[in-house]
Amino acid sequence: PRVGAGSYAGAVTDSRATPTGPDQTTDPAASAALRVVDLSHTIRAGLITYPGLPAPVITPHLTREASRATYAPGTEFAMDVITMIGNTGTYLDSPFHRYADGADLAGLDLSTLVGLRAEVFHLTDAWEPGRRGIRPEALADRDVRGAAVLLHTGWDEHFGGPDYGVGAPFLTGEAAQWLIEQGAVLVGIDSVNIDDTAPETGGARPAHSLLLGA
Numbered sequence: 001p002r003v004g005a006g007s008y009a010g011a012v013t014d015s016r017a018t019p020t021g022p023d024q025t026t027d028p029a030a031s032a033a034l035r036v037v038d039l040s041h042t043i044r045a046g047l048i049t050y051p052g053l054p055a056p057v058i059t060p061h062l063t064r065e066a067s068r069a070t071y072a073p074g075t076e077f078a079m080d081v082i083t084m085i086g087n088t089g090t091y092l093d094s095p096f097h098r099y100a101d102g103a104d105l106a107g108l109d110l111s112t113l114v115g116l117r118a119e120v121f122h123l124t125d126a127w128e129p130g131r132r133g134i135r136p137e138a139l140a141d142r143d144v145r146g147a148a149v150l151l152h153t154g155w156d157e158h159f160g161g162p163d164y165g166v167g168a169p170f171l172t173g174e175a176a177q178w179l180i181e182q183g184a185v186l187v188g189i190d191s192v193n194i195d196d197t198a199p200e201t202g203g204a205r206p207a208h209s210l211l212l213g214a
Helices: 027-035 174-183 205-214
Strands: 002-005 011-013 036-038 057-062 081-085 090-092 119-120 146-153 186-189
Touching: 174 205
Parallel strands: 002 186, 119 146, 146 186
Antiparallel strands: 002 090, 011 036, 057 081
16 A cells, blocks of 8 residues: 555545546546545645655746746746655655665556545544554444545644644554555555654654555
């Protein structure tokens, strides 16, 4: 499964709509039933997603004012240079993020990212500060085979603030293994990381290792 963090993994389809077949994009009834929900954070200069990683830098390469000297009257353009780390805003991890021989973003099969049934787990009551890990029993009552699994922990309310990187909920290795065995295709979380990043973990990243290696 692919891994998303920073308040889920991009845009997903509404779980109420499950059009199938070769004509799904042209069937008026299917089109009317399909609702796309964009869960992405807006990227702006200075945005801190993961504390300790650099913020995006956005600078003009060509301003509209400067372009007027080059183009015909009434014709103007703006071009910006964006420098940012991949872990910015709402992002998707590919296997290459964890494994040197894994597929990078360009190598992912789009069918594993688009048009998936969404299974959203509301887990605000499934963790607490002294027990931050999301465990398999919190997920066990749903069919996730072939689905994008989105874990709503409530931590997204801290996004962009100083508390976002401290004491965050995460997916345990046992729960990651359960999702793999149950056939989930994509897993997203609204937390700073899908793993526990506390120093006492010694740098272990079981959720990343399992999900991106599946």
